[in-house]
Amino acid sequence: xxTPKKTFSINxxxxxxxxxxxxxxxxxxxxxxxxxxxxxxxxxxxxxxxxMIIDSLKLSCNSDIIDVSCRKSPLNxxxxxxxxxxxxxxxNETLKIDRINKNxxxxxxxxxxxxxxxxxxxxxxxxxxxxxxxINFYSNEKTSCQTNLTKLxxxxxLIKLDLEIPYHEILIYVQTEDDFFKxxxxxxxxxxxxxxxPKYDFKFLIEEKVLRVNFNAIIxxxxxxxxxxxxxxxxxxxxxxxxxxxxxxxxxxxxxxMQQLLEEMRSHIENKVKNSKLVQTSKNDFGFFCSxxxxxxxxxxxxxxxxxxxxxxxxELQTEFVNESFPRKFPNVMLKSKIKNVxxxxxxxxxxxVYVDNKFLGRRQINNCMPMGDFEMHLGFDSRIxxxxxxxxxxxxxxxxxxxxxxxxYVQAIEVKNNADxxxxxxxxxxxxMSSDEKIQVKLSEPNLKNQNxxxxxxxxxxxxxxxxxxxxxxxxxxxxxxxxxxxRIIEFF
Numbered sequence: 001x002x003t004p005k006k007t008f009s010i011n012x013x014x015x016x017x018x019x020x021x022x023x024x025x026x027x028x029x030x031x032x033x034x035x036x037x038x039x040x041x042x043x044x045x046x047x048x049x050x051x052m053i054i055d056s057l058k059l060s061c062n063s064d065i066i067d068v069s070c071r072k073s074p075l076n077x078x079x080x081x082x083x084x085x086x087x088x089x090x091x092n093e094t095l096k097i098d099r100i101n102k103n104x105x106x107x108x109x110x111x112x113x114x115x116x117x118x119x120x121x122x123x124x125x126x127x128x129x130x131x132x133x134x135i136n137f138y139s140n141e142k143t144s145c146q147t148n149l150t151k152l153x154x155x156x157x158l159i160k161l162d163l164e165i166p167y168h169e170i171l172i173y174v175q176t177e178d179d180f181f182k183x184x185x186x187x188x189x190x191x192x193x194x195x196x197x198p199k200y201d202f203k204f205l206i207e208e209k210v211l212r213v214n215f216n217a218i219i220x221x222x223x224x225x226x227x228x229x230x231x232x233x234x235x236x237x238x239x240x241x242x243x244x245x246x247x248x249x250x251x252x253x254x255x256x257x258m259q260q261l262l263e264e265m266r267s268h269i270e271n272k273v274k275n276s277k278l279v280q281t282s283k284n285d286f287g288f289f290c291s292x293x294x295x296x297x298x299x300x301x302x303x304x305x306x307x308x309x310x311x312x313x314x315x316e317l318q319t320e321f322v323n324e325s326f327p328r329k330f331p332n333v334m335l336k337s338k339i340k341n342v343x344x345x346x347x348x349x350x351x352x353x354v355y356v357d358n359k360f361l362g363r364r365q366i367n368n369c370m371p372m373g374d375f376e377m378h379l380g381f382d383s384r385i386x387x388x389x390x391x392x393x394x395x396x397x398x399x400x401x402x403x404x405x406x407x408x409x410y411v412q413a414i415e416v417k418n419n420a421d422x423x424x425x426x427x428x429x430x431x432x433x434m435s436s437d438e439k440i441q442v443k444l445s446e447p448n449l450k451n452q453n454x455x456x457x458x459x460x461x462x463x464x465x466x467x468x469x470x471x472x473x474x475x476x477x478x479x480x481x482x483x484x485x486x487x488x489r490i491i492e493f494f
Contacts, residue, residue: 003173005042008032014045016230020292021219023238025053026194028225032185036176040066041183043172046073049191049223050165056190057170063183066173073167079159086156093149100142107134167224194221196234198350199309200366204337204379206321206357207422211339213347215313217295220306227301234312235292236348291346315343323382323426327389327414333426335382341369354379384420387428404487414477418469428465432457432481433493439486446480 008014013032020027032045054070111131118124174183201214217234221227295312320338335356341347347369354361356379369375390413397407418424435442447455447463454466465477485491 003040003042004037005044006034006036007044007046008034010045010047010049011226012047016227018231018233019227020233020235021194021196021221022235023195025190025192025239026221026223027056027188027190028227029186029188031187032183034183034185036063036174036181036183038177038179038181040173040175043174043185045170045172045187046167047225048168048170048189049193049225050167051192051223052168053190053192054168057187058189059170059172059185059187061174061183061185063174063176063181066175067171068173069171070168071171073169079163083156083159083163086152086159090149090152090156093145093152097142097145097149100138100145104135104138104142107131107138190239191223191225193223194219196220198348200347200350200352201355202352202364202366202377203355204319204321204357209319209321211317211319211337213315213317214311215293215315216309216311218307218309219299219301221301222304224303226303227299229298229300232295232299232310233292234295236346237292313345315345317342321424323385323424324429325385325387325416325426326429327387328430331387331389332381333385333387335379337377337379339375339377341371341373341375344371346370347375356380384418385424385426386415386417386419388415388417390414398487399484400487405484406487406489407482407484408491409480409482412479414479415474416467416469416477417474418471421471423468423470426465426467426469428467428477430463430465430477430479432461432463432479433483434461435483439489440491441484442481443484444479444481446478 010030014030015032016028016030018029020029032043034043052070057068057070059065059068111127114127115124118127170187172185174185176183196217196219199216199218201212201216203212203214204210205212219232219234293312295310297310299307299310301307317339322336322338323333324336325333347366349368350366352364352366354364354377361380364377367375393411393413395409395411397409399405399407412430414428414430416426416428418426432444433442444457447465449455449457455463457463463479467475467477469475483491
């Protein structure tokens with residue numbers, strides 16, 4: 001007795017219940033419902049993605065499962081015939097274009113010779129009319145052939161891909177003791193060629209000192225399966241690699257010197273994993289923190305396409321706004337935000353649209369920020385603060401009778417005014433020249449670093465002023481220093 005057989009196409013006859021999108025793969029959960037009779041039934045599920053990972057298949061149903069196998073679909077004779085047919089059509093169109101090009105060349109050469117030899121004006125005008133018609137005819141025919149050739153190549157490449165990377169199919173044998181039994185078949189599998197990218201909206205509100213973050217995801221997939229009206233979960237995990245220990249190293253040139261040692265360590269770890277019972281785990285491309293998030297809406301996504309921005313989370317974080325200025329180099333004041341991620345949510349690396357008080361400032365690249373982590377963001381120029389960097393005043397004198405010295409005194413005044421409606425903190429920087437020779441002595445007179453708490457000098461001789469200005473308040477910074485050197489020498493700044 002022949003076993004009854006039922007065939008289902010994955011796109012046409014199955015219901016996609018849920019998709020879990022990782023960084024490098026996606027897990028598809030599907031269901032098929034059908035009626036089977038008493039005894040054994042063969043169920044064939046076809047048109048499964050060529051990028052299916054066969055070992056990832058999981059399957060369950062409400063009847064007895066006798067056998068399950070997953071394999072590549074046999075080559076389709078119709079597609080092979082279509083492939084050969086398209087190949088011949090492409091060759092014919094290519095030959096036709098070659099013939100047209102030869103005819104065009106002959107026509108141009110003939111026209112050039114005729115123009116040189118022709119003596120009769122009427123004959124020449126008649127020839128020009130005929131020449132123009134022929135040129136237009138061949139040009140239009142060539143354009144038509146090229147358009148056809150482009151379409152044929154597109155179809156040919158798609159069929160070629162299908163033949164080179166065949167689809168998969170699942171063959172299942174089930175058994176029941178009842179007639180007209182309603183079979184519920186649930187199965188899931190992993191596919192590659194699917195990923196997602198985080199996209200953010202960072203909305204800074206200066207008066208409230210708040211950052212509102214909208215988390216979005218853009219999903220892309222080229223699995224050769226269409227995702228129709230399905231629930232989606234995203235995860236920042238990466239499944240492609242086996243379990244690896246995470247190595248830490250110095251960032252910068254030192255890492256290159258350690259590369260061989262690191263590779264040896266990683267090779268040793270991989271060998272240990274191969275000999276263990278661990279089959280498949282994940283490697284996190286976002287650092288140590290792994291998370292999954294359900295999207296708030298069902299999506300439909302065709303193969304070879306990208307989704308719209310899909311919202312999945314909103315956060316409100318407190319932020320501190322500070323202003324920075326280096327007026328010797330830039331006359332403007334930069335607004336900077338210092339943010340602490342007090343949520344239990346990791347901000348993954350990605351691109352953010354940045355807004356300040358509902359004004360779009362552009363896009364910024366965001367780095368990973370763990371819960372309770374800090375990050376900073378520059379928000380452009382702050383026009384509410386006026387910096388007046390006064391012209392440098394220079395005074396020259398000489399000292400000593402025997403050991404004569406030249407003394408140059410420099411006085412730099414910087415005026416800062418807060419035109420905002422609120423109190424603002426400003427960090428202003430200017431540098432003190434550094435001596436490159438022991439015979440050149442640089443001495444700072446003002447400000448007095450011991451008596452002034454709002455100014456300090458770092459190891460690079462950069463003076464850092466911290467100013468707290470009320471609305472409408474003005475302050476003047478005075479930097480005074482002297483340079484002493486032998487009077488028979490000349491100094492220069494570099």
